[in-house]
Amino acid sequence: DAKTTQPTSMDCAEGRAANLPCNHSTISGNEYVYWYRQIHSQGPQYIIHGLKNNETNEMASLIITEDRKSSTLILPHATLRDTAVYYCIVRATGTYKYIFGTGTRLKVLA
């Protein structure tokens, strides 16, 4: 079973920041948080991952709470092309399984 919970769907206005939450209250100390997105009829695309520090790359920022029980993916200026299903998963170092939940369907509105 997935070890994360996410809202089923969210809307965001184009040009505004999209903040996607994820709860992972049972996360262990050696488990990373990964974010992927899936645009319709395509394979999931890697976005970002982190352990305990906040991370930023060209696509997004990842904010992890101090207790590591939740995180937020931030798309700073959402565009229509960011409309997708966003998945948050946790995976322990040295393990092989990546278990995906049902994700959040983000719709960016013009």
Next chain:
Amino acid sequence: SQTIHQWPATLVQPVGSPLSLECTVEGTSNPNLYWYRQAAGRGLQLLFYSVGIGQISSEVPQNLSASRPQDRQFILSSKKLLLSDSGFYLCACVWTGIGDTQYFGPGTRLTVL
């Protein structure tokens, strides 16, 4: 560069027919390989993963099987397809030695009639 190939891209098969989907990867040797299935409107279900040639771990008991005859080749098979096998099949890879991030192929859309 690291690339994942899947074929065919789409497939329509009758119930009871056999299935063979192929995934090949380019890049470093000894990748970890994965098969996922996504039913319409649903999330990703991990089916099989492999950490080496001939080594297969099955996550969900069903009428599917997987094989890894070569280091960079992963095959998903069935002897007799069921209607419930319809879905989007995704191959994924972790290139060992280049972090632990999993990357996905373009997928195969299977319709069983």
